[in-house]
Amino acid sequence: MASDGTTNQYHHGDLHNALLTAAGALLREQGTGGVSLREVARRAGVSHTAPYRHFSSKAALLAALAQRGFRQLEAAIMTAAERVPHGPEQQLIAAGIAYVRHAVSNPEVIRLMFGETPEATGAVEAGAAGRQVFTALQSIMEAGIQSGVFRQREAGELALVAWTSMHGLAMLVTAGMLPMDTTDPDAVETLVGAVAGNVIYGISR
Amino acid sequence: MASDGTTNQYHHGDLHNALLTAAGALLREQGTGGVSLREVARRAGVSHTAPYRHFSSKAALLAALAQRGFRQLEAAIMTAAERVPHGPEQQLIAAGIAYVRHAVSNPEVIRLMFGETPEATGAVEAGAAGRQVFTALQSIMEAGIQSGVFRQREAGELALVAWTSMHGLAMLVTAGMLPMDTTDPDAVETLVGAVAGNVIYGISR
DNA sequence: ACCTGAACACCGTTCAAGT
DNA sequence: ACCTGAACACCGTTCAAGT
Numbered sequence: 001m002a003s004d005g006t007t008n009q010y011h012h013g014d015l016h017n018a019l020l021t022a023a024g025a026l027l028r029e030q031g032t033g034g035v036s037l038r039e040v041a042r043r044a045g046v047s048h049t050a051p052y053r054h055f056s057s058k059a060a061l062l063a064a065l066a067q068r069g070f071r072q073l074e075a076a077i078m079t080a081a082e083r084v085p086h087g088p089e090q091q092l093i094a095a096g097i098a099y100v101r102h103a104v105s106n107p108e109v110i111r112l113m114f115g116e117t118p119e120a121t122g123a124v125e126a127g128a129a130g131r132q133v134f135t136a137l138q139s140i141m142e143a144g145i146q147s148g149v150f151r152q153r154e155a156g157e158l159a160l161v162a163w164t165s166m167h168g169l170a171m172l173v174t175a176g177m178l179p180m181d182t183t184d185p186d187a188v189e190t191l192v193g194a195v196a197g198n199v200i201y202g203i204s205r
Numbered sequence: 206m207a208s209d210g211t212t213n214q215y216h217h218g219d220l221h222n223a224l225l226t227a228a229g230a231l232l233r234e235q236g237t238g239g240v241s242l243r244e245v246a247r248r249a250g251v252s253h254t255a256p257y258r259h260f261s262s263k264a265a266l267l268a269a270l271a272q273r274g275f276r277q278l279e280a281a282i283m284t285a286a287e288r289v290p291h292g293p294e295q296q297l298i299a300a301g302i303a304y305v306r307h308a309v310s311n312p313e314v315i316r317l318m319f320g321e322t323p324e325a326t327g328a329v330e331a332g333a334a335g336r337q338v339f340t341a342l343q344s345i346m347e348a349g350i351q352s353g354v355f356r357q358r359e360a361g362e363l364a365l366v367a368w369t370s371m372h373g374l375a376m377l378v379t380a381g382m383l384p385m386d387t388t389d390p391d392a393v394e395t396l397v398g399a400v401a402g403n404v405i406y407g408i409s410r
Numbered sequence: 411a412c413c414t415g416a417a418c419a420c421c422g423t424t425c426a427a428g429t
Numbered sequence: 430a431c432c433t434g435a436a437c438a439c440c441g442t443t444c445a446a447g448t
Contacts, residue, residue, distance in 0.1 A: 014411090036440065048444085058441065067423050114380045115320055128353025130382050160383075161397075161403045165366065169375025175319045177335050178365075191365075198366045220431090241421065252433050254423085263422065415437075421440060428433070 016054045018044045021063055025076065027108045032115070063123045064110060069109040070129035074136050076102045081140055088144030089200050096166045096196045097139060097189055103170035104182055110174055114167075137163050150203050158203050164191075165199050215301045221259045228270055232313045237320070242266065252305050268316060269326045274314040275334035279341050281307045286345055292406050293349030300345060301371045301401045302394055308375035308386050315379055319372075342368050355408050370404050371397075 022043040026035050037058045038048040055061040062106040080098035081091040103110045113130065144150035150158055169192065172178050181187050227248040231240050242263045243253040260266040285303035286296040308315045318335065343364040349355035355363055374397065377383050385392050 035441090037441070048440095049415080050413055052442080053412060083439095089269075111320060114376060114382070115316060127381065130380075131384075134382075157399055157404075161370065161400050162371040164377065164400050165370040165374070165404075167377060168369040168371070170373075170375055171319060172369065172372060175335075176332065177319070177339070179336075194362055195366050195369050198363075198407040199370075199403070202403040202405075242423090243421070253421095253434055253435080254425095257423080258431060412448090414445105416444090416446105418443080419441095422438095424437080425434105425435090426433105429431090 015044060015050065019051055019054060019061065020064060020068065023061055024068075024109070025134060027065065027112065028106070031108050032112055035062070045137045049095070061121075065109070066113045066123075067126040067129045069106070069113045071127065072106075072131075073102055073110075073113075074133050077133065083168065088147060088149050089121050090139060090203070091140050092144070092162060092200060093193065093196045095137065096169075097192045099166045100170045100192050101175060101185070101187055103174050104188060107174040110170065114171070126171070134159060134163055144203075161203060162199055165195050169195050211303045220249060220251065220255065224256055224259060224266065224304040225269060225273065228266055229273075229314075232270065232317065233311070236313050237317055244267070264328075268331045270314070271318045271328075272334045274311070274318045275331065275338060277311075278304070278307055278315075278318075279338050282338065282341055289305070293352060293354050294409070295343055296345050297349070297367060297405060298398065298401045300342065301374075302397045305378060305393055305397050306390070308379050309393060310338050312379040315375065339364060339368055345373045346358075349408075366408060367404055370400050397399070 019040055021042045023035055026043070034181060035058075037051055040061070041048045041051050043052040044050075051061065055064065076098045077095045084090045084094045113126070138155050141150060141155040141158045141162070145152060145155055145158070173180065173182060173188070173191070176182075178191070180191060224245055227245045228240055231244060231248070240263075242256055246253040246256050247267070249255075256266065260269065282300045282305045285299045289295045291297040318331070343360050346355060346360040346363045346367070346390065350357060350360055350363070378387060378393070378396070381387075383396070385396060387393075
């Protein structure tokens, strides 16, 4: 490309993504309270009103960030489950470990995702992305039911039990409510194993 | 009392509590984002710097609010459990229903309580209050183990399983992540029953 | 279309002062 | 001791303008 023309400034066409990236970094570094639209704009190298061309409000930017978080969480769960072909129990445990581990690695994003009722702008899409996590768990459950490993119930109910305890564990851990070393991957695995073990025991036929 | 003297203004000696009350009302009405120290002061009828005589920062005020929330949650759980003398299973279900119902009635406070890692000022006490909820559940578990209803495990582990799923359910419901009518008390009860049933089935010997 | 700069109505926090 | 008022450095959002 020539040194002139449309690519002159560096925030050529993709300010939308540059803003998301900057906001994500800020969130990770400073927490939810540290994210200001003005600082995000500053980091992206634009004026503090420029973001309004891409997001209708600060809430909309945060909602987009949450939506991206949901997709990543879902991907982490599914990838972990697919990597384990040893039947639904092991898949469920793998998914649980992935869930909690993802939460521990990205506490601020998780907090953002589940922190506000989806009532602000754009939160509709974020809410849908969140429910898709539930759908992902449901697919594991259905496989478990069909193979006869899990009890014959609505897959939704079993998925709810699984989601509920994994989510609760993730939230309590990231909130610092449980006496455990968050930096130790083994500790996470042990904890998930204990909880998942009970869930599976209750679910199995 | 005479119409003069120390009670002249109405915010006599208990500004501390007046601030907490105002902040609580504001939180309930507007959510976490709606709570500003200046508005709290305004409602309490004092200047916007007066709160600093009672709380070192906005974060400290919120931490105090969270601490009060933890105590109320614990009280709700214990009261519900004690009201049911039909053995530990029923007590656990009653506690779970109380937990989720309390969360649904006070979504903003719950969000505040579990929303931020206790790292800000005063959050030490709030964190301790939170862990006391866990202790409350533990006491129910111990009774269950001693009576032979629950499996012989560390009460802490069983309490963790119970807390984890109840908390996860409460958080998902208040986040609007589950397709249910939050205003319907029966729906809450049904949902808790389904989850608690599985937990108990897994826990029982 | 996309971005800017000034402007408005807010914040949290500090500090010198008042009683 | 307890409270006030001015001041500082920030916000989110709007709007008229610039290219």
